[in-house]
Amino acid sequence: MKQLLSATLDGINAKKVEVEAAFTKGLPAFGIVGLASSSIQEAKERVKAALLTNGFSFPPLRITVSMSPSDLLKTGSHMDLAIALVIALQNENIDLEDFYVFGELGLDGRLKDTRSIFPILLSLRNQKLITKAIVPTESLEKLSMIPGITYIGVENLFEAIAVCKKEQPPREIEATPIDGETIEVGEVNYFFIKDYPEDFLDVKGQEIAKRASLIAASGMHNMLMEGSPGCGKSMIAKRLQHILPPMSLEEILQANQYALLGNEEPIFEPKRPQRSPHHSASKPSIFGGGSHHAKIGEVALANSGILFFDEFPHFSKTVLEALREPLQDYKVLISRVNSKIAYDTKFMFIAAQNPCPCGNLLSSIHTCRCSDLEIKRYKQRLSDPLLDRIDIYVQMQESSSEDKPSISSSSMHKEVIKAFIQQMKRGQKHLNGKLDEKEIEKYCILDNEAEQVLYKAVNSFGLSHRSVANVKKVSRTIADLEESKEIEKRHILEALSFRRRS
Template structure:
């Protein structure tokens, strides 16, 4: 029996051992191990590809097993591994390498839609592996850490890889440094900061409180909601927020690329964190993920590590808004379908924008509101208390004035966030402030005595829930990080409380 390694993606990437055995009996070719139709059909593709090389099949029964046999497997990328096990049945030196590729009938090796995402997920679990992939994606794959990438264009090249060591060395792709450009090292770990400021906060005139809220939100990845009249700059601030977020670790860059690949998007290695902005008419399954049989990725998973922006927040369906509770609290989304169960991380900033009333003029000093009190009440009642309790920062936008001027640029704000990020890492903090657990809040959110007294007063005066207390401390921690303070001061608590959502009710 001989074997090669491959991988399959169902509820995550799992390593699959492709085994072959030739036994006496009527000539035949069977594939076992819970293989789906695309793998079953590989038998015909493999036969045609081997025939194009004038390969003579032995008069034996060929059995291919995909182990572990209780794991459902799918994808045509198993073709190359199966063909190699048949072609090299007499070889004594099959290495333990990973082999990926779909075969054409003429023996060409092709990539598949989800192959790159499989490689990206695999890199997070496997170290120092040799990988044979189609030539068309070998250069891009060479940027993935932990892998030695060898690109092959045909089945003949793949066979020769195992028979000629000198030829095998010539197939190796030089390590691409695409993912390692412009990295910064913080506490011994490499991070990729964003240098793309295509959308600049300097374009936002005035709105100093909104910019301050965005700065605090970026430092700790805090959820933020903007309320204001139409055209005051709510969407402008939300769309620029992603440009000032903390730098990503290399694992985060790889994970974001893997998620994009699952969504059939180009999986480049981007220092800019994800930004997703679904329309309010989007379906629940498109936002949270789903499908009839296979659990497909949704917008909130694609926003992991970045910003999920809900413009016209109250116009999203009540079911979608309320379904945000678990992902915002647990930072995970569980999708269960008949054939698959998948869990995705959802550590994103929820940025939302809404008008103060249906006509939008409630906060205006110059325009009169045309809404009745009952219409305003119904409008705002679409946001329940549990959802508002999960919002860390509430920003009421200023009215536009001819005297409004630009202030901080995105580049300047990004530098402030980077310095605060370094300050967090120097105290051995793994998670950003908004994602701290209860035990980590007790460890890192240490207050001065007068700050504790101020928070206690606020708890009784504003009837803060336990979640609100923790969120206030986390926001105050981010403000203290901007000031490079080890402990949270009274002023930090007061500023955090000024951003609470009580004004929206």
């Protein structure tokens, strides 16, 4: 046997690793070379115990296991099986060049799943480097979500050796179906769940905020809610997650890949993530970091879902200003001496804030206790470039005893799905809120009256180039909710009504 293929994570991408072994004359020893981390060096003891338990006798020779490329740092216990197989099958004439091998070994030879196997296989599949893999049986349930790979599940080392020698037929597995509802648009399946544990029927009044929430969810637009304490800002933010657009299989897989990289259990449901870091959270915890290796942060874990900042102005200035890059470029780059990693950040940003430090500036009942200087300082914590990246601004209404529920999450979700279908039928790769400049020119077509209204708004309000783009994207979503091909005057006017006034 010449070599086996395995892989290691380099940031969020997997890199192929070739594992081979040599038996040479000399004092009996067992060594691993090729820039292997301590977790792989520890594999020697697990591999020894597993091989001896399964009837393998070590020859009185020096055993050297090499992992190439030698300049790539290899980490993870998932390489145990590959190391054990190249030793156990050294004298066998077996060709496994098309197979990748993964699995952690117990001392008795039992194979175990590891958190890194799923993100590695997903990355290899996206790079079109893999078609077949030998994996632990207990990994099959989640790995079967990744299409395009033939899996051979094995319980232990003895069974893996038997499969390699073709003494035992491999287990056949079927792809695991996604739970929930399915719609097909342009030969692509999208998935969603009709489950509303927190319903918009619980939100009484706030009709403008509900309308803004529907528009924001339909196009994944960034939204800022400002209002007195207890008016329903957090209630609305929590309910938005359940009415978001359907997800493609790729989005579901990537969300679970990021969850595993964040040491969280994957949930293979078409449910977009929601992250709500506290305002005291550190910059590395939100954006990712680490002293040696770049670790994933909240903005990446929120990718394809919602990032919610409650008490928006109370976040540190460094966090607020650093937020501008992922909101604009939809990526965050973490640079360290040993690694540089870019994470996708196509999340829907939702923020909530009080109008002043005491929260009563807009109240007609309670008296504001803040001085003009305190209010000014509070407002100045949010810079104009940051606020310019928020598409929809809502000033919440004060709560009243006459407020009543008006619309359910189920009804809102139907409207969101209708708008989603309109966007996908146009051939968009991204939802309206995440369109780039070229896509805005292609998909956000205004009729003559709408063009004139927007032109007047630019001159009257001094809208920046980014603000104009945001208005077009929001009006495009409003038009999609009405199933209108072109953006009309009323769509532009409603989009302008959600612009923040300086």
